Amino acid sequence: MIMVGAMAAVLWGIGVAMNTPRQARWTMIAILLAAAMLVQFTLPAGHPLRQATGGDAGLWGLIIAFGAIVWGYRRLLRGLRARVAANEVPRVKSGAFSDTELDRYARHIILREVGGPGQKALRDAKVLVVGAGGLGSPALQYLAAAGVGTIGVIDDDLVENANLQRQIIHRDANIGMAKVHSAAEAMVAQNPFVSVRPYHRRLTDEIAGDLFADYDLVLDGTDNFNTRYLVNRTAVMQQKPLIAAALTQWEGQISVYDPARGTPCYECIFPVVPDASLVPSCAEAGVIGPLPGVIGAMMAVEALKVITGAGTDLGGRLLIYDALYAQTRTIGVKPRADCAVCGGKGMRHAGR
Numbered sequence: 001m002i003m004v005g006a007m008a009a010v011l012w013g014i015g016v017a018m019n020t021p022r023q024a025r026w027t028m029i030a031i032l033l034a035a036a037m038l039v040q041f042t043l044p045a046g047h048p049l050r051q052a053t054g055g056d057a058g059l060w061g062l063i064i065a066f067g068a069i070v071w072g073y074r075r076l077l078r079g080l081r082a083r084v085a086a087n088e089v090p091r092v093k094s095g096a097f098s099d100t101e102l103d104r105y106a107r108h109i110i111l112r113e114v115g116g117p118g119q120k121a122l123r124d125a126k127v128l129v130v131g132a133g134g135l136g137s138p139a140l141q142y143l144a145a146a147g148v149g150t151i152g153v154i155d156d157d158l159v160e161n162a163n164l165q166r167q168i169i170h171r172d173a174n175i176g177m178a179k180v181h182s183a184a185e186a187m188v189a190q191n192p193f194v195s196v197r198p199y200h201r202r203l204t205d206e207i208a209g210d211l212f213a214d215y216d217l218v219l220d221g222t223d224n225f226n227t228r229y230l231v232n233r234t235a236v237m238q239q240k241p242l243i244a245a246a247l248t249q250w251e252g253q254i255s256v257y258d259p260a261r262g263t264p265c266y267e268c269i270f271p272v273v274p275d276a277s278l279v280p281s282c283a284e285a286g287v288i289g290p291l292p293g294v295i296g297a298m299m300a301v302e303a304l305k306v307i308t309g310a311g312t313d314l315g316g317r318l319l320i321y322d323a324l325y326a327q328t329r330t331i332g333v334k335p336r337a338d339c340a341v342c343g344g345k346g347m348r349h350a351g352r
Helices: 002-017 022-042 048-052 057-087 099-104 115-124 136-146 161-165 179-190 205-212 225-237 291-308 345-350
Strands: 126-130 150-154 195-199 217-220 242-248 251-257 317-322 327-332
Touching: 022 057, 115 291, 126 136, 136 150, 136 179, 136 291, 150 179, 179 195, 205 225, 217 225, 217 291, 225 242, 242 291, 251 291, 291 317
Parallel strands: 126 150, 126 217, 150 195, 217 242
Antiparallel strands: 242 251, 251 317, 317 327
């Protein structure tokens, strides 16, 4: 055993002297230990080489097992540190843009409708995205790339293999990871100048009010009506603009709901939860992969317009996109005086 230890020390020393990568040095040590174990199993008891290398296969088995445990523990720690680092919230600068930021956002800044003031408004904005799935994936990526200063994302799901056909923010290596952490990792990797706040939990009545209060704008990319109605109620109560979208199979829809500016709220347009059999989920009915990307990118565009005041957003209009037949329709929508949520507040505001 002393001989094996001496050989290991020599190999390590040679590796250090030759500036060999640490991983390569450990690989050489592992090969040496495997050779020592092989000697114990192949040579007869009492053989001089077997005695020189410890004389007991069980002892080498314990050493290798202990080494494997240490290696696994170190790998686990590195993985946890990397995940924490990816989800740490970088400080958003309050002063002038750095040269790197100016170069990064140059295509925005030269747009007359955005310019420097618009880009600063994006950096100062706080946007909450509910859902990190099909719609949330592209919306989150584009919000981060555009330089939206603070982005919150809430979702209680884990990344699954079946998600990767359309939820492009997640990677195969992140299967089993919380979607919010997977998304935060990708967003910070895309743009380290933004602050990401991941909330790995389901949105409930108990937390919705306090959560929404921290943000200026809400995007709803969820896939169930109970959450959609909760998001709408909370947004109306706090007078937060809401961009909500939905999709199934080949079709998607999107609108901006902001009764404080004269638009209907979500429940004005969809006052009754439809029967589940009439609105099957993506898992039940299927969905073409790029469709969430199209609608999710539209959500991000509408968010940038709301924040910067550029152009005319989809408030008061419901846009429907049919990917199968390459058709787009826009339907005018109005507040309902008997709406149980906003009570036609948008109608009263528009009539002032």
